[in-house]
Structures are given as C-alpha cells and as structure tokens.
Amino acid sequence: MLLLGSRLGPVAAVRVAGLRARPLATRAAKAPRACAAVASSANFVTLDERLVAEEPEVVRASLRRRRASDEVIGAVDRIGSLTRGRAALVDAGNAARSQRKALSLKIGALLKSGDTAAAEGLKAEVAQASEAAAAADDKLDAIEAERDGLFATLPNLLDARTPEGGDEDANVCVGEWGTDVELPTGRVWHDEAAIALGGLDVEAAAKLTGSRFAVLKVREP
Secondary structure (H helix, E strand, O other), rough: EEEOOOOOOOOOOOOOOOOOOOOOOOOOOOOOOOEOOOOOOHHOOOOOOHHHHOHHHHHHHHHOOOOOHHHHHHHHHOOOOHHHHHHHHHHHHHHHHHHHHHHHHHHHHHHHHOHHHHHHHHHHHHHHHHHHHHHHHHHHHHHHHHHHHOOOOOOOOOOOOOOOOOOOOOOOOOOEEEEEOOOOOOOOOOOHHHHOOEEEEEHHHHHHHHOOOOEEEEOOO
16 A cells, blocks of 8 residues: 655655555456555655755755654755855866966966066966865865765655645545455465565564565575
8 A cells, every 4th residue: 555644754755555466376366455646747846955955945844744853954954055155166166277277378378488487476376276276175075075964864855745644644545446355265465475485574674674664585596
C-alpha cells in the first residue's frame, strides 16, 4: 500500500506500507488490494540549492508540514546566505584572475620593449591578484563544504497533495486496484518467499533505516 502523509520520515513523501506483488508461481492470480500515489509531474518540485536560495518559503513550508525542527528550518536561510556568498566569491576570484592575466600580458610587452623597471612594478600587482584569487578559492571551498553539509540535512519536499497530519493515521489513499481475495492453497507472496529463501531481510532493514525498508541479499553461486 502506498500512502501520502506529512509524517513520512526524512527522505520520502510517498511511503510503502505492506505492498505485495502477484502470488508466486502464477501469472493468472489477481493482485491484492493496494493503494498508490500516482501524480503528474506538476505535483513534484526538485529540491536543490538554487530552489533553497531563490524560493526558501517553498522549502520552509514543506519542512513545517513535516514538523521539522527549528534547526532544520533555520538551515534554509543559512543555505541561501551561503549561496549568495558563493556567487560573490566566484565573481571576486574571476576578477582577480582576469586582472592577473591582463597584467601578465603587459609585463611581457614591457620586458620585450626593454622597460624592466616598469615590468618589475607590475609584478607586485600580479602577486596581489594571485593572492586575492587564492583567498577567494579557499573561502569558496569552506562555503561549499558548509552548504553541502546543511543541504544534506534537508528532507525531500512533500508532494503537493500530502494531507496535514501528525502521524500516519492522517494518510489518505489516492488510488487502488486489485481485490481482497486470499491466495490459493499452497501459494505464497513474493516477499514471504524471498524471506524464506534468505534473499530479503526486513528485520535488518528496520534496524538500519526504520520500518518499510528492506535489505536484499545476493548469494554467491
């Protein structure tokens, strides 16, 4: 069963709860009753640094619906500030490199003409431009590291149709198919067969990431 809800953990707006495929060893058996979240692309917005910087309220609104902490919500404004700072540093670094290149061309021309004194005077400016470019790059690395770390704390945006609610009881089914019939005698569900064969470990997944995840195992031939 696929459900929509606003308390769905850190990374998913659509959660899988007990989805089962067709019965094992048969193609004719009917699928079990299930719910699915099928939406047009208009309902989904990709979460990226640019969106956080340019449309922070979109991200904050989703976080508030997730009942995110003040610290996580505050990361939105910090990411925006870092993104703007990054743009300024990129411009400063590029300007310094352009200046260094232009001065180097002038120095070459002066040396060619024999004006060594003037060339030596420009070399100090080249050194200053190089230092400015290096300083901008160092700050840029620090900003990107902090921004990436903060961005990693943000969960995906909720689907636009996700209802308000404090827990999974507020989830709603947006579509369904199949029937409620029981499997014929001797037939088992795919997940039950996979667990019995040692290829699926739900309990280990629950310890690693929480409920509604699975660990798949590969056996050596």
